[in-house]
Amino acid sequence: MATTQDTRERIIVPGPAGFHPPSAAQLGVSLPDPGQGLFYGLLEPNEDVVIEEMARKMLTSPNATIFPGPLLLWAWNDHAVEKAKATLEIAAQIPEVMIIPMPDYRPKYPKIDPEEVINPNHPNLTIWGNKIEACIFIGVHCHYANLTLKMIRAGTNCCTMAICAEQGHEDAMLTIRDSDTLKIKRVAQIFKKVREQMGIKLPENGQNVRFTGTQSKVHGGQTHTNPMAFAPTPGGTGSAAMFGHSAEQMKREG
Amino acid sequence: MNETEVKTNPQGDPITSVAAPPSATKKDPHAEAKRQKVVTPEYMFHEAPRTKEFITGSEAAKEAVRRSNVDLAIAYPITPQSETMQLVGVLYGEGYVKEYYRGEEEVGVMAAIAGGSRAGVRCYTATAGPGTLRGLEGIASWPGHRLPVVAMFTCRVVNAPLAIQPDNIEVSYLLNCGMIVFHAENQQDMFDFTMAGFTISEKNDVTLPVGVCCDGFFVTHARGYVRMQDRGIKLPPREAWRGAVPVLDAENPPARLSRDAPVQKSNFMAYNIHAVWQQEVWAAVERSRKYINKYMGGLLTAENVEGADAIIIASGSAAAQSREAVRLCKEKGLNVGLIKVRSLRPFPTQELRQLCAKTKLIVVPEFNYVGWLAKEVATAIYGYSKAKIIGGPRVYGGQSMPVELIVDEVESGLTGKKSTNVAMSQIMGGTVNPDDVAHFMRSI
Numbered sequence: 001m002a003t004t005q006d007t008r009e010r011i012i013v014p015g016p017a018g019f020h021p022p023s024a025a026q027l028g029v030s031l032p033d034p035g036q037g038l039f040y041g042l043l044e045p046n047e048d049v050v051i052e053e054m055a056r057k058m059l060t061s062p063n064a065t066i067f068p069g070p071l072l073l074w075a076w077n078d079h080a081v082e083k084a085k086a087t088l089e090i091a092a093q094i095p096e097v098m099i100i101p102m103p104d105y106r107p108k109y110p111k112i113d114p115e116e117v118i119n120p121n122h123p124n125l126t127i128w129g130n131k132i133e134a135c136i137f138i139g140v141h142c143h144y145a146n147l148t149l150k151m152i153r154a155g156t157n158c159c160t161m162a163i164c165a166e167q168g169h170e171d172a173m174l175t176i177r178d179s180d181t182l183k184i185k186r187v188a189q190i191f192k193k194v195r196e197q198m199g200i201k202l203p204e205n206g207q208n209v210r211f212t213g214t215q216s217k218v219h220g221g222q223t224h225t226n227p228m229a230f231a232p233t234p235g236g237t238g239s240a241a242m243f244g245h246s247a248e249q250m251k252r253e254g
Numbered sequence: 255m256n257e258t259e260v261k262t263n264p265q266g267d268p269i270t271s272v273a274a275p276p277s278a279t280k281k282d283p284h285a286e287a288k289r290q291k292v293v294t295p296e297y298m299f300h301e302a303p304r305t306k307e308f309i310t311g312s313e314a315a316k317e318a319v320r321r322s323n324v325d326l327a328i329a330y331p332i333t334p335q336s337e338t339m340q341l342v343g344v345l346y347g348e349g350y351v352k353e354y355y356r357g358e359e360e361v362g363v364m365a366a367i368a369g370g371s372r373a374g375v376r377c378y379t380a381t382a383g384p385g386t387l388r389g390l391e392g393i394a395s396w397p398g399h400r401l402p403v404v405a406m407f408t409c410r411v412v413n414a415p416l417a418i419q420p421d422n423i424e425v426s427y428l429l430n431c432g433m434i435v436f437h438a439e440n441q442q443d444m445f446d447f448t449m450a451g452f453t454i455s456e457k458n459d460v461t462l463p464v465g466v467c468c469d470g471f472f473v474t475h476a477r478g479y480v481r482m483q484d485r486g487i488k489l490p491p492r493e494a495w496r497g498a499v500p501v502l503d504a505e506n507p508p509a510r511l512s513r514d515a516p517v518q519k520s521n522f523m524a525y526n527i528h529a530v531w532q533q534e535v536w537a538a539v540e541r542s543r544k545y546i547n548k549y550m551g552g553l554l555t556a557e558n559v560e561g562a563d564a565i566i567i568a569s570g571s572a573a574a575q576s577r578e579a580v581r582l583c584k585e586k587g588l589n590v591g592l593i594k595v596r597s598l599r600p601f602p603t604q605e606l607r608q609l610c611a612k613t614k615l616i617v618v619p620e621f622n623y624v625g626w627l628a629k630e631v632a633t634a635i636y637g638y639s640k641a642k643i644i645g646g647p648r649v650y651g652g653q654s655m656p657v658e659l660i661v662d663e664v665e666s667g668l669t670g671k672k673s674t675n676v677a678m679s680q681i682m683g684g685t686v687n688p689d690d691v692a693h694f695m696r697s698i
Contacts, residue, residue, distance in 0.1 A: 020529055025537030030544075031459060070500070105500075107527075121527045142458055143400050143498035143534060150530040166458040166496065170537070 011041025012173050014133075014159045021154050024170035031167045037176045038168060047176045051187050054136065054161045054174050055194035058094050061134030061159060065098040066091055067118050069140030071165070073103050079181065080139075081232050083165075086184035087138055091227040093191040095202055096210045099227070100126060102137075105144050115212035120144040124155040130212065132156075137172070138163040138179070145169055163187060284349025290488045292323070295453045298489055299446075299549050304481040311473035314441040314480045315380065315406055315466075316341035318448035319351065322404075323488045325375035326353045330363045332385040336408040336474045339380050351378075360385045364392025371401035371463075374494030374501035376452060379403070382470050383410035386424045390431075396463040397432030397535045400499045402455040402492070403463040404448060408470035409570075409621075411651055419652020420469040422570055425598065426626040428465050432535040434542050435599040436550075437569040438468040441478035443596070450549040452489060459541045461498035467598075469571040469621055471652075498538070539600050546597050553602035556609055559591035564615035564664050565641075567606070567631050569595040572619045572655065579619075579660035590664055601630055607638040615667040616641045619660050623650045642667060 012024050029041045036043060037050030044050050058064040072084040091097050100118050107121040114129025120140075127135070135158055137145050142164065149160050149171035162172035163179045176183070195202075202208050207224035216223055261269045282288075293302065298321070309317070315338045319327065327346065329339030346354035352375075357363035360381055370377040381389055386407050396403055409422040428435050434454065436447040444466065451464035468474065494501045546553055558580065559565055566576040573594040583590040593609060595602060610616060616639075618628040628645030635641070644667050647659040666673035 020526075023530070023533040023537050025540045026533070031541065141497075141499050143461065146498075146534045146537070147527060147530050150533060151526060154526075154530075 008042055010039075012038070012153065012171065013040055014157050014173060015153045016155050016157060017153050019154070023150055029170040031170060032175070032177055034178055038170065038172065038174065040173050041170070048190060050174050050176055051190045052194055054187070055093075055191040056198070057134045057159050057161070057174070058097065058136065058191070059195055059198060059200055063098065063130055063132045064094060064096070064134040065100055065130065065132045066094075066136045066138065067100055067102050067140070068138055069102045069145070070104060071141065072139030073101055075232065082181045083139065083184055085231045086181050086188065088227040088231055089185060089188035090136070090191055091209055092206075093188055093195055093202070095200060095208045097208065098130065098132075098210050098212055100130070100212060102140055102144075102148075105141070113214055115214035118148075120148040120151075123148040123151050127152055127156040127158045132158050134159045134161070136161045136163060137169075138184070139165075142166055142169070146171055283347060286485075287349035290350075290486055292490050293487045295489060295549060298483060298487065299450065299453075302483040302487060304483055306479050306481050308477050309441060309480055310475055310477050311408070311438075311441045311444045311468060312336055312338040312341055312475070314445040314478075314482075315448055315474075316345060317480070317482055317485070318445045319378055320345055320485055321483060321488050322378075322449050322452045323376060323491050324351045324378045324452075325492070326367075326370040327351050327378045328355060328357050328363045328366050328370075329379070330357045330360050330381065330385065332360075332382050336380055336382055336406070336470060338406060338408065338474065342378065342380075360389030361392060364389035364396075367403055367405070368392060368396060368399065368401055369502075371396070371403050372399065372502040374492065374497075376456070376492040377403045378405070380406035380408065382408040383412045383418075383424060384416065387412055387427060390427060393428070393433070393463070393465075394431040397538075398531060400461040400497070400535075400538075401463055402452075402461055402497070404451040404455060405463060405465050406444075406448065407465055407467040408474045409467055410470045413651075417652055418471075420471045420571070421622055421650045421652055422467065422469050422620070423622040423624065423626075423650070425467050426622070426624060428467070429599055429626065429630075432532070432539065433463045433465050433599065434460070434539060434597070435465045435467060436597055437595065438466060438473060439570055439573045439594060439596075440473060441476075441480045444468055444473060445480050445482060446550065447596070449489065450546075453549055454542055454545040456492055456497070457542070457545055458496050458498055460538050460545065462535070462538050462542065467570065472571045472654075543600050546600070550596065552605070553595070553597035553600065554605055555594045555596065557592045557594075558589075559593060559609050559613070561589065562591035562613055563589045564617060564668055565591045565593055565610060565613045566617045566619065566660060566664065567593045567595065567610075567627070568619050569598065569627055570621065572621055572627075575655045575657050576619060576660055578657045579664065582657060582661045583664055586661070586665065588664060588668060595627065598627075598630070601634060603634040606631065606634050610635050610639040610641055613639065613641045615664065616643045617660065617663045617667060618643065618645055619655060619663070620646075620648045621650065621653075621655065623648060 032038055036045055037047040039050050075081050102118045105120055108119050112125050114126040118126035152158050152160050160172045162169040162175040164177050165179050168175040168177035206226040209225050209227045319342050327342045345351045367377045367379050409424050411417040411421045412424050438444045438447050447466045451466055455464040568576040576592050580590050580592050618631055620627050625645045632643050644663050649655045662673050665671055
């Protein structure tokens with residue numbers, strides 16, 4: 001289905017863009033001002049238009065995945081916990097969505113398990129490994145998000161989206177900025193509206209998030225889950241283990 | 255006095271002096287610093303009233319640091335080009351700078367500045383000439399590590415034989431590090447660029463070091479009028495948690511998600527990550543443009559360029575000389591404009607293409623042998639202007655630049671009158687005109 005009526009030539013689109021394509025900045029894409037977004041490299045004055053397109057892509061693309069970063073995964077403070085919960089509200093609107101964490105920024109050696117984590121040093125491995133064609137990054141420090149987005153655009157056909165707490169990301173196909181808890185909740189509401197407009201239903205048992213193989217093993221063979229069952233509570237409950245990332249694994253990766 | 259009352263030092267010598275009695279009127283040396291009020295950058299740069307003082311460039315840098323809420327300053331005050339770090343030490347004594355010490359040499363200073371910035375504090379240092387090059391390994395690593403820092407480079411000769419005179423050749427070494435580079439013309443620029451540098455370098459989408467260069471001696475040791483905000487106000491503190499990378503926190507487990515060195519574990523992906531990492535650093539340089547426009551009023555300033563037959567493009571002290579050259583050219587009936595480049599990284603490419611589109615002649619005077627600015631200008635406007643570009647005049651090794659040299663280049667370029675110089679661009683291009691050389695020899 002056509003996802004937009006905009007006829008302008010898009011600049012930042014799903015790849016593979018090639019061996020070593022120019023960065024979005026080299027292509028002249030600049031970051032949006034508050035209230036605005038980037039729509040495939042084009043400045044979109046109304047960020048809601050961008051969010052609606054995000055919803056359409058996440059609802060229609062194979063193996064859509066949310067990649068939460070350290071700023072959400074670790075309970076730095078109550079605000080981080082609230083944002084993590086709001087992000088789960090977005091997940092709750094997308095049938096069959098996966099959630100794969102980016103808990104840290106160190107390369108995973110000798111080999112990454114793409115069903116366990118994504119990493120900014122070789123993010124394409126997780127995209128390829130799960131055949132992900134649409135994804136949202138949220139809660140990733142901007143430098144590492146930018147590296148990740150560049151590499152995914154170069155080597156995969158994934159449509160990347162960034163919900164950023166700061167100023168957005170040129171190398172994402174769709175991005176919004178200044179995303180605090182309220183805005184993330186608003187994103188979830190827009191996703192709900194778009195889903196209902198498209199006539200897409202959620203499973204009645206609320207278990208709309210699909211586990212990866214590794215996650216399924218951790219959860220006793222269960223294939224799906226209700227994201228809101230994972231909502232953290234304030235007070236330091238956010239931890240690596242919360243997202244299936246054990247202290248032992250952290251040690252191994254060091 | 256009996257024997258038990260005699261006080262001695264550790265060597266057993268009697269102490270004959272006595273401590274001064276406690277004074278009820280003793281002042282807190284930090285009292286004034288403690289009263290400083292934080293204001294927004296917008297107020298500081300655009301609204302705060304200013305008063306004029308006649309001070310040296312080093313003093314201007316000191317006054318900028320006083321108002322910039324600096325946490326850490328590390329000095330290796332290379333002699334004698336700049337007393338800036340000595341003056342910043344005075345600020346430490348007064349409580350305006352929270353930590354200050356002298357490093358062993360520039361390698362250690364630049365590494366320690368990196369550590370301070372990684373830890374999330376606002377850092378400042380200054381060096382010059384050979385010190386810049388000695389610290390360059392560390393300096394060149396700052397952008398890749400996304401470290402907001404402001405470093406002042408009071409340029410002096412770096413080539414052998416060493417000298418302490420101004421020569422801005424060291425700027426050319428800084429241009430390709432991935433850092434933001436400003437070039438100050440005078441004491442006012444030193445003040446403004448330093449303060450703006452802190453604000454720009456710490457923007458989340460920038461998160462890069464800023465180098466504030468000047469032609470040492472001319473700017474650092476000479477006095478000029480500087481309009482400054484009240485010393486009772488200062489910039490907001492660094493919000494390190496908003497940076498593009500996490501700060502280093504060795505005390506908490508999330509430190510493990512910090513900045514391990516992925517590129518040193520080489521496999522195929524390592525090359526790829528290094529490539530996009532460099533793209534990202536330079537993208538951040540690009541993003542700084544809007545903040546330079548906002549807080550400094552632009553990457554360049556232009557005077558009388560509309561309809562000018564010739565434009566002099568200069569940075570640093572050469573801009574001051576060029577301004578006088580423009581005045582002399584006007585007396586000779588020549589219509590000449592001036593573009594002063596303030597930001598070398600990012601470079602004002604689009605601005606120059608626009609401003610130079612219709613002029614006939616461009617003259618680029620410089621205080622160095624290699625002509626790095628002329629190369630930058632030629633690269634930027636190639637294909638966008640038909641102007642003849644004269645890369646010169648150039649002085650180096652600490653020479654001053656007589657204004658007449660610049661006027662001569664403009665006049666010869668516009669009228670065909672033989673220059674008493676041989677333009678450096680002609681010599682470097684390998685197309686020396688024997689007639690020009692003969693004319694030059696006759697002139698001297």
